[in-house]
Amino acid sequence: MTTIFYSSNTGTTRRYAELLSEKTGCPCLPLDKWENAETDDAVFLGWVFGGDIQGLKQMKETGLPLRAVGAVGIMAQDKDAVREKNCPDLPFYFLPGAFDLKKLKGMYKLMAGMIVKVIKNKLREAPNEESEKILGFFENGIDLFSEDALAPLVEKLTA
Numbered sequence: 001m002t003t004i005f006y007s008s009n010t011g012t013t014r015r016y017a018e019l020l021s022e023k024t025g026c027p028c029l030p031l032d033k034w035e036n037a038e039t040d041d042a043v044f045l046g047w048v049f050g051g052d053i054q055g056l057k058q059m060k061e062t063g064l065p066l067r068a069v070g071a072v073g074i075m076a077q078d079k080d081a082v083r084e085k086n087c088p089d090l091p092f093y094f095l096p097g098a099f100d101l102k103k104l105k106g107m108y109k110l111m112a113g114m115i116v117k118v119i120k121n122k123l124r125e126a127p128n129e130e131s132e133k134i135l136g137f138f139e140n141g142i143d144l145f146s147e148d149a150l151a152p153l154v155e156k157l158t159a
């Protein structure tokens with residue numbers, strides 16, 4: 001049996017994990033409850049923060065065999081770099097995330113403010129459409145959650 005473990009800050013990754021669970025029949029659990037699972041192997045879904053998949057290191061430390069990794073983020077153009085940095089040897093799925101400044105607290109809120117500043121500085125030096133778009137996501141919020149984006153991972157787990 002496979003268990004879906006996840007790490008989520010504002011709920012989007014949890015939403016994907018619960019939908020994946022519904023579609024595959026595999027149970028899902030937050031990563032910090034991994035010791036409660038009786039499972040042969042794992043799928044991990046984590047949100048992307050500064051190019052890192054949150055929780056993946058801890059997931060690997062459990063020693064459970066990993067069948068696949070899902071990365072939930074709002075910068076789809078960086079997905080190859082995220083894969084290369086975090087898990088080049090595993091089946092990898094990028095899932096479009098959501099961003100809402102109102103849901104952020106503490107360090108994450110500060111970091112989001114810093115990201116906005118960095119993007120604005122970069123845009124002053126070199127205007128480009130992609131960065132304008134990402135800046136809009138961070139400033140105005142965005143919800144890119146997509147049931148369709150989950151289909152390849154559902155197929156992998158049910159094939």
Ligand SMILES: Cc1cc2nc3c(=O)[nH]c(=O)nc-3n(C[C@H](O)[C@H](O)[C@H](O)COP(=O)(O)O)c2cc1C
Pocket residue numbers: 007008009010011012013014047048049050051052072073074075076078096097098099100104108109111112115
């Ligand atoms: C401080 C911060 C940094 C982020 N950095 C990235 C990033 O490097 N790449 C990306 O694709 N998304 C980034 N995001 C967007 C999140 O990955 C996205 O909002 C995700 O859906 C959050 O998942 P959650 O709702 O499960 O916490 C960042 C969000 C925050 C708050």
